[in-house]
Amino acid sequence: MTSREDFKQAQHKLLVIPGPIEVTDEVLFANAHPSMSHVSPEFIPVFGDCIRMTRQVLLTKDAQPFLISGSGTLGWDQVSANLVEPGENALVLHTGYFGDSFSDCLQTYGAKVGQLKAPIGGTVDPATIEKALKSKKYKVLTFTHVDTSTGVLSNAKEIAQLVQRVSPSTLVVMDAVCSVASEEINMDDWGLDVVMTASQKGLSTPPGLSIVVASQKAINVFQSRTSPVTSYYASWRKWLPIMKAYEDGNAAYFATPPVNLIYAFHESLRQITKTAPSLEKRFELHRQASKQIKDAAKALGLNQLPVNDSVAANGMTALYYPDGLVASDILPRLGKRGIVVAGGLHTEIKDKYFRIGHMGVTATDQQRGDVNAVIQALQESLAEANLKSA
Secondary structure, rough: OOOOOOOOOOOOOOOEEOEEEOOOOHHHHHHHHOOOOOOOOHHHHHHHHHHHHHHHHOOOOEEEEEEEEOOHHHHHHHHHHHHHOOOOOEEEEEHHHHHHHHHHHHHHHOOOEEEEEEOOOOOOOOOHHHHHHHHHOOOOEEOOOOOOOOOOOHHHHHHHHHHHOOOOOOOEEOOOOOOOOEEEHHHHHOOOOOEEOOOOOOOOOOOOEEEEOOOHHHHHHOOOOOOOOOOOOOOOOHHHHHHHHHHHHHHHHOOEEEEEEEHHHHHHHHHHHOOOOOOOHHHHHHHHHHHHHHHHHOOOOOEOOOOHHHOOOOOOOEEEEEOOHHHHHHHHHHHHOOEEEEEEOOOOHHEEEEEEOOOOOOHHHHHHHHHHHHHHHHHHHHHHHHHHHO
């Protein structure tokens, strides 16, 4: 039988898209745990630990994590179904593709949605947010911390504090699918009411787990609603007792959790919260990796999609193709060199740019040499493409 110490994952191309990302051998080995009952005495404390360690990652003492089988998209449904009643107002700050998607989800559940759209590569001006909040009562304000389609980083602390000052009853909801564990987040101190994410990005676990963390303020709003929750699977009335039971050391059932994925998530959370580097050092290593990639791209004449470094994510980089070159000139050449990056996603500029992810072990384990490998492959691919087009 292979032990964790002996296990090495198969050779593969380096996955540096903005999620899913590379995972450690230990996490992948944990995912191969023998099949277990979701109510077994061995599994219960593993699930409970995951709930507790999720709080540690987000620096919150008493917010309620929901760990549910599904993609990050399920987080939108949880927010829309549990916190916004039909006919209530929601304000969405739009910094890319995922602002449109969250708006669509909210409208599906009956919310009246207003959007504040930033220019491509930028963020929404605080004065514009303040004006909108003063114009009517909003049940929630949502924003994407790092929009995966643009690589734009919104100032979460500033947004949350603005809402608390201007409209304190409005819940601050942050889509952090592409930022948890790669960007600094202090849920309690900043006053965030909901942080939603997923397993496959900075949390360095295979895809399949929707992770939503709700403040006690948000839980109270949910429990005070006057109309029925408008989803069955996403209902916190179903899931809240399950999460509380597992954290208390008891089994409970509504729908089967992804047992093996929980084991993998547990191992990743253990590495993040209980081993070096510390959480603060992890953020610093992500900033360093980001700077390396962005500086190398600038030296090659590549322009970032974010309008400046202050709104550029640390876990990913979005770059415009050079004049005269397109995706087919760059991406296959990177692939031949063992590097998998992502094409564009923003509908208005989809064919004009590409995206590189540098989260998790790619950023935090410098001995792997992932960042250097990406830079070298990018240099070689651009030189080859330019030579061909000359």
